[in-house]
Amino acid sequence: MRRRIGCNEPRYGAERARCVTAEAEVAFASRELGWPRRALEEARRTFDVLGDHDNGLHAALLQIRWLLLLGRMTEAGDALDKLDLRAAPSMLTARGELVAFEIALRRGHTASAAGALARARAAAVRSGIGPLCAEVERAERTLALPAARLIARGEERPLVLSEVEKVLASEHLIVDACRRAARLERHEVRLARRPVLFALLRSLAEAWPGEATRENLCERAFRARRMNESHRARLRVELGRLRSELRSLAEVRATPAGFALLPRRGEVLILAPPMCWSVMPQTASSTAAAP
Numbered sequence: 579m580r581r582r583i584g585c586n587e588p589r590y591g592a593e594r595a596r597c598v599t600a601e602a603e604v605a606f607a608s609r610e611l612g613w614p615r616r617a618l619e620e621a622r623r624t625f626d627v628l629g630d631h632d633n634g635l636h637a638a639l640l641q642i643r644w645l646l647l648l649g650r651m652t653e654a655g656d657a658l659d660k661l662d663l664r665a666a667p668s669m670l671t672a673r674g675e676l677v678a679f680e681i682a683l684r685r686g687h688t689a690s691a692a693g694a695l696a697r698a699r700a701a702a703v704r705s706g707i708g709p710l711c712a713e714v715e716r717a718e719r720t721l722a723l724p725a726a727r728l729i730a731r732g733e734e735r736p737l738v739l740s741e742v743e744k745v746l747a748s749e750h751l752i753v754d755a756c757r758r759a760a761r762l763e764r765h766e767v768r769l770a771r772r773p774v775l776f777a778l779l780r781s782l783a784e785a786w787p788g789e790a791t792r793e794n795l796c797e798r799a800f801r802a803r804r805m806n807e808s809h810r811a812r813l814r815v816e817l818g819r820l821r822s823e824l825r826s827l828a829e830v831r832a833t834p835a836g837f838a839l840l841p842r843r844g845e846v847l848i849l850a851p852p853m854c855w856s857v858m859p860q861t862a863s864s865t866a867a868a869p
């Protein structure tokens with residue numbers, strides 16, 4: 579008869595749990611999203627029951643990296659906040675801080691990202707692990723790479739992450755083409771699921787402080803090279819919807835030749851993706867924390 583596993587009894591032995599953790603790390607590096615992540619949770623539970631805190635922390639950090647890979651950033655941040663890295667070995671401290679760096683980087687918090695990197699570098703140096711130190715150096719270079727392009731009054735220039743953060747905190751109307759949103763101080767309008775409205779908004783923003791012609795708006799939003807009455811009617815409807823969405827941020831006013839965007843305050847700035855996308859650095863790979 580098959581014996582039933584109790585609530586506090588580990589499902590795996592220590593060796594099997596370490597093998598599962600190693601397999602999970604290989605799957606993570608290979609981006610195998612179909613890998614059974616429940617097995618990693620069972621391995622972590624085994625480490626906790628056996629009192630193997632270092633390998634348990636290693637498995638927990640790997641779970642958080644999986645959450646980031648799946649785009650579940652809020653869950654990843656909450657999970658990281660629950661971990662105690664103060665008494666962890668230097669290698670695990672460095673890896674935890676690299677995870678914290680990635681979360682801060684995705685949130686656009688430059689100061690937090692830089693602080694996490696400084697702690698990661700100190701821990702990596704203490705560990706004496708060359709590849710881990712190299713991973714921290716690659717992460718540091720990420721902060722110096724262009725994170726976006728600023729387009730204003732027909733001119734554009736690249737911005738690093740700290741400059742993007744300052745632009746987003748400014749008093750100007752920001753048309754964010756990276757996330758398809760409009761922002762003015764604490765107010766935000768998300769248009770990621772309304773591509774036609776965002777196409778109209780960006781066309782108006784690019785024309786600011788001037789006006790965007792009806793022909794240009796139809797071409798950008800509807801891919802119409804020749805405008806007819808049907809396009810005109812649809813343009814009026816879509817611009818009405820855009821006015822409703824932007825009422826707390828800006829006004830869309832009709833002009834003799836087209837339409838103009840009038841922000842409630844400040845100027846109109848566009849944040850566009852950089853010309854070359856950079857790859858988010860991955861935390862250094864390693865085997866389980868303990869042999």
